[in-house]
Amino acid sequence: MAQAYDKLESTTSRLQMADDLAVFFKTVPPGLIRNVVYLLQGILVPEHHGIQLGIGDKLCEQALSKVSGKTIKQIEAAYRKIGDLGQVAETALSVKTQKSLGGGSLTVEKVYDNLYKLATVSGEGSQDQKISLLAELFSQASPTEAKTIARFVTGRLRLGVAESTIMDALSVAKIGDKTHKDVLERAFNLTSDLGQVAETWFNQGLDAVSQITPQPFNPIRPALAERLPSAKDIIERLGKCSVEAKYDGFRLQVHKYGKTVRVYSRRQEDMTAMFPDIVKATLDQLNADEAILEGEAIGYNSATGQFVPFQETIQRKRKHGVAKYAEKIPLKLFVFELLYADGTDWTVRPYVERQAELARRIIAGPILAQAETKIIEKPEELENLFDKLVGEGLEGIMAKDLHAPYSAGARKFAWIKLKRSYSSKLADSLDVVIIGFYYGKGKRTEFGFGGLLSAIYDPNEDRFRSIAKIGTGFSEQQMADFSELLQKDALKQKPNNVDCLIEPDVWVKPRHVITVIADEITRSPVHTCAWSDKEGLALRFPRIKGFVRTDKSATDATTESEVLELYEMQRQR
Ligand code: ATP
Numbered sequence: 001m002a003q004a005y006d007k008l009e010s011t012t013s014r015l016q017m018a019d020d021l022a023v024f025f026k027t028v029p030p031g032l033i034r035n036v037v038y039l040l041q042g043i044l045v046p047e048h049h050g051i052q053l054g055i056g057d058k059l060c061e062q063a064l065s066k067v068s069g070k071t072i073k074q075i076e077a078a079y080r081k082i083g084d085l086g087q088v089a090e091t092a093l094s095v096k097t098q099k100s101l102g103g104g105s106l107t108v109e110k111v112y113d114n115l116y117k118l119a120t121v122s123g124e125g126s127q128d129q130k131i132s133l134l135a136e137l138f139s140q141a142s143p144t145e146a147k148t149i150a151r152f153v154t155g156r157l158r159l160g161v162a163e164s165t166i167m168d169a170l171s172v173a174k175i176g177d178k179t180h181k182d183v184l185e186r187a188f189n190l191t192s193d194l195g196q197v198a199e200t201w202f203n204q205g206l207d208a209v210s211q212i213t214p215q216p217f218n219p220i221r222p223a224l225a226e227r228l229p230s231a232k233d234i235i236e237r238l239g240k241c242s243v244e245a246k247y248d249g250f251r252l253q254v255h256k257y258g259k260t261v262r263v264y265s266r267r268q269e270d271m272t273a274m275f276p277d278i279v280k281a282t283l284d285q286l287n288a289d290e291a292i293l294e295g296e297a298i299g300y301n302s303a304t305g306q307f308v309p310f311q312e313t314i315q316r317k318r319k320h321g322v323a324k325y326a327e328k329i330p331l332k333l334f335v336f337e338l339l340y341a342d343g344t345d346w347t348v349r350p351y352v353e354r355q356a357e358l359a360r361r362i363i364a365g366p367i368l369a370q371a372e373t374k375i376i377e378k379p380e381e382l383e384n385l386f387d388k389l390v391g392e393g394l395e396g397i398m399a400k401d402l403h404a405p406y407s408a409g410a411r412k413f414a415w416i417k418l419k420r421s422y423s424s425k426l427a428d429s430l431d432v433v434i435i436g437f438y439y440g441k442g443k444r445t446e447f448g449f450g451g452l453l454s455a456i457y458d459p460n461e462d463r464f465r466s467i468a469k470i471g472t473g474f475s476e477q478q479m480a481d482f483s484e485l486l487q488k489d490a491l492k493q494k495p496n497n498v499d500c501l502i503e504p505d506v507w508v509k510p511r512h513v514i515t516v517i518a519d520e521i522t523r524s525p526v527h528t529c530a531w532s533d534k535e536g537l538a539l540r541f542p543r544i545k546g547f548v549r550t551d552k553s554a555t556d557a558t559t560e561s562e563v564l565e566l567y568e569m570q571r572q573r
Contacts, residue, residue: 083492436504
């Protein structure tokens with residue numbers, strides 16, 4: 001497995017990666033495939049289980065010191081010099097006294113078991129236990145294995161191999177080509193559990209994977225919306241369609257099974273503890289023993305009944321002071337989807353049927369309400385409704401195809417968004433990934449932060465490509481916060497899943513997503529987004545909105561093809 005990682009880390013071609021992975025998968029015993037897939041994703045269990053490794057560099061250094069016979073000071077010095085704990089581990093352990101150590105006898109089971117224990121021990125003495133668990137792995141590892149383990153536990157592997165690459169490889173490993181990738185993808189989108197899908201595929205085959213349906217407490221990956229520039233374009237595309245208010249809050253997926261309710265974020269994190277009000281409302285206002293719903297939560301002012309701005313709503317996403325904030329910023333959940341109810345998979349049924357069933361299932365009450373919808377045929381009607389809703393302070397509208405199934409995990413024209421901002425030159429904000437930062441000059445040096453280098457994502461190639469340097473618009477607080485946050489993800493070299501022609505002062509692991517607005521998209525010889533004919537696309541006068549978007553991971557950022565669409569919209573205007 002360590003060799004497979006090594007090979008993956010040195011390849012930039014997605015096709016090559018899928019081929020290498022397929023060869024590797026063929027060697028994996030069926031009983032291990034589940035955990036192997038998790039490890040390749042850079043996780044131990046799917047996100048919604050809420051178990052994270054979260055090991056700091058220090059702990060890893062201590063474990064290394066324990067096994068290699070080097071002092072912590074020596075390990076730290078080597079880390080400062082090389083900038084990669086993986087390489088430090090590799091070197092430190094290649095000169096270890098082999099007689100006392102069983103180098104090379106490690107198994108995937110052992111690695112997984114120890115890491116799982118490491119992630120779940122808590123309480124008194126847990127720190128020492130963690131060091132021992134990790135040290136035990138190092139003591140049995142070959143130098144290459146130690147390198148991989150050190151990078152894995154400190155979160156320094158590349159993102160994890162893209163899920164679509166893993167699915168390509170799973171299909172090839174079993175049947176020789178990618179024909180069944182779609183079936184795997186569908187099952188993954190419905191379960192958010194690639195390990196489970198891989199295991200079913202390897203052990204039970206195609207029929208079993210095809211029969212996977214939504215289940216409570218397995219979050220479904222969200223359907224996403226396309227953009228079009230005007231009401232006219234939308235009606236041309238969809239014909240008669242349903243138009244819903246686009247609420248500017250955050251998306252929640254609510255799962256109910258008997259008396260248990262769990263709430264998940266857009267990226268499948270379990271957020272149940274943050275929303276006792278939504279949990280209670282679901283028990284009171286949902287007429288189903290088992291169900292999966294999706295909706296937008298938005299805060300309102302209890303005195304005036306008006307919605308509050310996004311920046312206020314988002315304060316409800318918090319670990320502490322939950323009860324106090326639930327009172328201060330009460331939420332409404334505008335439910336726009338029914339995905340599963342009492343044994344029936346609704347994702348495959350047309351929109352109109354899902355909506356009708358949703359209406360039957362929601363009981364009127366204070367928190368849950370079905371999103372406002374209207375069936376519309378003419379562009380003028382759509383424009384009027386848009387103006388009315390925007391006038392009420394909403395973000396815009398979502399037009400929905402009356403006949404489409406729910407497109408889990410995909411951005412399709414089944415949903416089309418039209419926002420207030422589309423009337424300005426650059427139609428929409430972008431969600432970009434931070435790939436580096438600058439120290440800055442003058443006053444900024446005191447914060448150790450002077451600006452960001454950002455990128456969009458290309459899911460086809462699994463690459464991040466630069467789109468903008470953001471140097472203005474930061475508050476002092478933001479500068480301090482960014483400096484602290486990004487130091488933790490600093491890398492000595494450009495990460496190998498990044499395409500970039502310029503050098504920031506510090507590279508960082510592509511992980512944090514921020515929302516930026518800009519005046520327009522321009523051609524640029526400097527940025528690599530949508531690179532062709534010696535030019536790419538860049539943002540002109542980019543400014544940050546808010547801070548890091550914790551509801552998005554790097555691969556949820558705006559994609560290269562979306563930037564091209566926005567560029568096209570801008571040109572048409
Ligand atoms: P954006 O950044 O434009 O809000 P996004 O990138 O988070 O969008 P999109 O697919 O582009 O995701 O836009 C859909 C989002 O709009 C959904 O994720 C959801 O949070 C929100 N939303 C608000 N109202 C609705 C609605 N009626 N139907 C569907 N989604 C809605």
